[in-house]
Amino acid sequence: MMIDIAEHGISDWVSIKDIARRQAISVKYLEQIVTNLTKSGLLRSSRGPQGGYMLTKPAEQYTIGEILRAIEGNLAPVACLEADVNPCERQDICPTLKFWTGLHHAVNNYVDSVTLDQLIDSCNTRDVLNFSI
Numbered sequence: 001m002m003i004d005i006a007e008h009g010i011s012d013w014v015s016i017k018d019i020a021r022r023q024a025i026s027v028k029y030l031e032q033i034v035t036n037l038t039k040s041g042l043l044r045s046s047r048g049p050q051g052g053y054m055l056t057k058p059a060e061q062y063t064i065g066e067i068l069r070a071i072e073g074n075l076a077p078v079a080c081l082e083a084d085v086n087p088c089e090r091q092d093i094c095p096t097l098k099f100w101t102g103l104h105h106a107v108n109n110y111v112d113s114v115t116l117d118q119l120i121d122s123c124n125t126r127d128v129l130n131f132s133i
Contacts, residue, residue: 001025001033002067003120005043006059013052033071040070059120065111075111077103 004019016034020027034053037043042062043053055062068075078100080088091097 001030002037002042002055002062002116003123005053006055006116006120009052009054013046013050013054015052018052036070037067040066042067042070058117060115060117062116063112064114064116064119065108067116068111075104075107077107 005014008014016030074082076082
């Protein structure tokens with residue numbers, strides 16, 4: 001959805017119906033996603049027959065991490081890593097905490113290293129994504 005809006009919304013509003021048609025995604029599903037993206041300030045909206053959605057900033061300023069977090073929430077693999085401070089009473093004796101913490105950092109570092117603009121470029125050149133962790 002964000003790629004479609006970035007590609008088609010440079011000077012005009014992009015409607016959910018047009019995105020749904022081009023991307024073969026249901027309008028209902030896109031309506032759920034667009035609410036979170038708008039509330040997070042990643043999209044702006046305009047009502048009316050000529051309305052739709054636009055990005056709030058250039059595509060190169062969006063990370064995939066911020067887009068995913070707007071839609072999915074925290075990307076923590078386990079509940080105890082969702083807050084800034086781990087609330088788990090067992091964290092001092094947890095045999096897997098170090099693993100989950102490492103995975104959490106790896107995922108966040110990766111998704112925050114890729115921009116929306118990079119995905120668009122990749123789609124336009126049809127190259128295989130080659131982002132390294």
